[in-house]
Amino acid sequence: xxxxSYGQFCPLAMVSEILCTRxxxxxxxxxxxxxxxxxxxxxxxxxxSPALLSKRLKELVLxxxxxxxxxxxxxxxxxTQAGLELRPLVDAMMLWGHVWVESTVTLSKLDPSLLMWDxxxxxxxxxxxxxxxxxxxxxxxxxxxxxxxxxxxxxxxVGLCYVDPGYEIDLLVTGSLRSVTSVWMGLSxxxxxxxxxxxxxxxxxxxxxxxxxxxxxxxxxxxxxxVA
Amino acid sequence: xxxxSYGQFCPLAMVSEILCTRxxxxxxxxxxxxxxxxxxxxxxxxxxSPALLSKRLKELVLxxxxxxxxxxxxxxxxxTQAGLELRPLVDAMMLWGHVWVESTVTLSKLDPSLLMWDxxxxxxxxxxxxxxxxxxxxxxxxxxxxxxxxxxxxxxxVGLCYVDPGYEIDLLVTGSLRSVTSVWMGLSxxxxxxxxxxxxxxxxxxxxxxxxxxxxxxxxxxxxxxVA
DNA sequence: CTGCATCCACTTTGATACTG
DNA sequence: CAGTATCAAAGTGGATGCAG
Numbered sequence: 348x349x350x351x352s353y354g355q356f357c358p359l360a361m362v363s364e365i366l367c368t369r370x371x372x373x374x375x376x377x378x379x380x381x382x383x384x385x386x387x388x389x390x391x392x393x394x395x396s397p398a399l400l401s402k403r404l405k406e407l408v409l410x411x412x413x414x415x416x417x418x419x420x421x422x423x424x425x426x427t428q429a430g431l432e433l434r435p436l437v438d439a440m441m442l443w444g445h446v447w448v449e450s451t452v453t454l455s456k457l458d459p460s461l462l463m464w465d466x467x468x469x470x471x472x473x474x475x476x477x478x479x480x481x482x483x484x485x486x487x488x489x490x491x492x493x494x495x496x497x498x499x500x501x502x503x504x505v506g507l508c509y510v511d512p513g514y515e516i517d518l519l520v521t522g523s524l525r526s527v528t529s530v531w532m533g534l535s536x537x538x539x540x541x542x543x544x545x546x547x548x549x550x551x552x553x554x555x556x557x558x559x560x561x562x563x564x565x566x567x568x569x570x571x572x573x574v575a
Numbered sequence: 576x577x578x579x580s581y582g583q584f585c586p587l588a589m590v591s592e593i594l595c596t597r598x599x600x601x602x603x604x605x606x607x608x609x610x611x612x613x614x615x616x617x618x619x620x621x622x623x624s625p626a627l628l629s630k631r632l633k634e635l636v637l638x639x640x641x642x643x644x645x646x647x648x649x650x651x652x653x654x655t656q657a658g659l660e661l662r663p664l665v666d667a668m669m670l671w672g673h674v675w676v677e678s679t680v681t682l683s684k685l686d687p688s689l690l691m692w693d694x695x696x697x698x699x700x701x702x703x704x705x706x707x708x709x710x711x712x713x714x715x716x717x718x719x720x721x722x723x724x725x726x727x728x729x730x731x732x733v734g735l736c737y738v739d740p741g742y743e744i745d746l747l748v749t750g751s752l753r754s755v756t757s758v759w760m761g762l763s764x765x766x767x768x769x770x771x772x773x774x775x776x777x778x779x780x781x782x783x784x785x786x787x788x789x790x791x792x793x794x795x796x797x798x799x800x801x802v803a
Numbered sequence: 804c805t806g807c808a809t810c811c812a813c814t815t816t817g818a819t820a821c822t823g
Numbered sequence: 824c825a826g827t828a829t830c831a832a833a834g835t836g837g838a839t840g841c842a843g
Binding site for chain 2: 351352353354355356357358359360361362363366367368369370371372373376392394411428429432433435436437439440441442443444445446447448452453454456457458461462465528532567573574
């Protein structure tokens with residue numbers, strides 16, 4: 348259950364025992380992003396087995412980083428104060444990755460469900476949209492089950508559907524998964540991708556402009572990269 | 576050889592693949608502290624098998640964090656620019672550990688060779704000592720092989736011996752391993768330990784004062800802790 | 804559905820010894 | 824000094840099952 352110790356009094360060793368096991372940083376990212384339910388956490392780490400996620404959560408509770416709260420009878424996993432203060436660490440890791448990991452590596456790990464899930468919780472409609480807007484993403488190259496995604500924006504809330512919610516479509520974003528991921532990760536500009544005909548945007552021009560701002564609003568976008 | 580991928584385009588996932596494997600953060604700490612030779616690195620992670628250290632170094636080279644330079648025919652491991660810029664990350668981890676890991680846990684992982692090695696490279700004789708001074712550490716509670724250590728300070732250089740160098744002893748520090756570790760880690764003050772008769776200092780009073788300052792000079796010392 | 808527990812094949816690590 | 828070699832032990836991933 349508990350990880351093997353390094354047997355060193357150095358604080359770094361103890362932190363490494365807690366954080367540096369497989370999947371743990373990604374679970375922490377999900378917690379920092381606000382996921383609290385077991386299956387919400389799973390959506391952020393879909394390739395992690397539920398058994399291992401369960402084990403990791405228990406380890407984090409034991410380490411004092413996470414606490415379990417009951418809500419409607421179901422457990423929710425929340426960061427403690429100690430866990431919240433891991434934020435600079437997670438941010439520093441993400442920043443280093445953004446600056447130093449080659450974009451070819453990033454773009455070799457595409458995943459539409461992860462991308463859409465990340466966009467859903469990453470975009471902040473500001474100003475809030477006064478009435479409900481539905482934006483469809485279409486990835487023609489993918490297998491049918493992964494082709495269509497719908498973002499439903501209302502106020503400052505954003506919902507994600509992987510089946511047609513039946514609402515009228517206000518904006519249609521058609522493109523390659525690679526290009527949309529690239530824009531979202533700050534590796535290219537949306538205007539570039541549109542000019543290169545890798546992405547096409549149809550529908551309400553005002554909403555299209557807003558959508559462009561949201562897609563490029565990823566916090567890493569302003570930090571210059573240092574590798575190809 | 577290369578670690579399993581998380582299959583996520585998130586930079587955090589890629590960084591975790593590089594950094595969050597067993598022992599890797601401690602190896603990075605050693606590199607940041609200035610060790611470059613294989614056997615110097617080993618001294619900082621004595622419980623890591625040489626095979627695994629060798630493997631980790633190769634992984635870090637592959638990740639672009641470390642480069643190998645030949646010197647006198649022998650390989651030396653140096654951080655690249657990307658590796659140097661991991662410093663904030665290592666520091667943030669160490670800081671979090673200092674603030675949030677219980678001191679009982681820290682003080683349950685005592686190791687004299689690690690402590691003396693850490694002191695040796697952590698203290699900065701400032702102002703430099705004009706002529707050679709020898710400080711003996713004595714841990715009466717330990718097995719004979721671990722009882723005696725000698726710090727030899729000259730100028731700004733500090734050397735560590737685990738056999739008697741034969742020089743005249745200018746200062747003798749006698750105490751429990753726990754107490755000296757505690758002072759070095761900033762968990763207690765040297766004056767407290769002396770008052771509690773856990774540590775005894777004999778010899779040149781001026782050097783004793785300097786030694787006290789060095790021992791309490793650990794960078795974490797000023798940051799308040801948040802747990803018992 | 805949510806939140807695991809169990810079983811099994813596979814991979815990584817630890818301990819120890821040994822080599823150029 | 825700078826690593827390899829070997830083998831047992833522990834950790835991980837994937838599939839499946841199951842209770843609330």
